[in-house]
Amino acid sequence: MLWSISPFGEAKVGIPYGLINGLNIYLVFILCFLANVLVFPIMIFFLEKINNYLLRWNPYKKAAIFVARRAKTGSGDKIKKYGFWGLLLFVMIPLPGTGVYAGSIATYLFKIKRRKAFVANSVGIFLSSVIVWSTTLLTMQGVS
Secondary structure, eight states: OHHHHSTTTTHHHHHHHHHHTTOOHHHHHHHHHHHHHHHHHHHHHIIIIIHHHHTTSHHHHHHHHHHHHHHHHHTHHHHHHHTHHHHHHHHHSOSTTOSHHHHHHHHHHTTOOHHHHHHHHHHHHHHHHHHHHHHHHHHHTTOO
């Protein structure tokens, strides 16, 4: 679960870690998925409340501007253009740099309605988790 909450792996690392360590395959999926879903409300709270306070310090402000620029130039156009579906697809792709952390930042930057964004992030996380879970299981069984 900790890997699934971590920005360094999310469920993309949590699920394989749990499966490789012999934990119940269904419990791993459910716990990693739920832990990853919890990131969205935490990130939105951070971005809306704490971020404004921290922007007063130059090192943080420079880092925040760097992250915002990267988010806008990366997949920002597609998320802006396609809204809900763009955000869902962006979060769904199980690659580094995509996922709920980036989806939360995109929600904040592009001012997407929170309820819509939560659903898009949750469905995206679910689909990403299914991809990672099934791929890991098939690989462990020697099919892939």
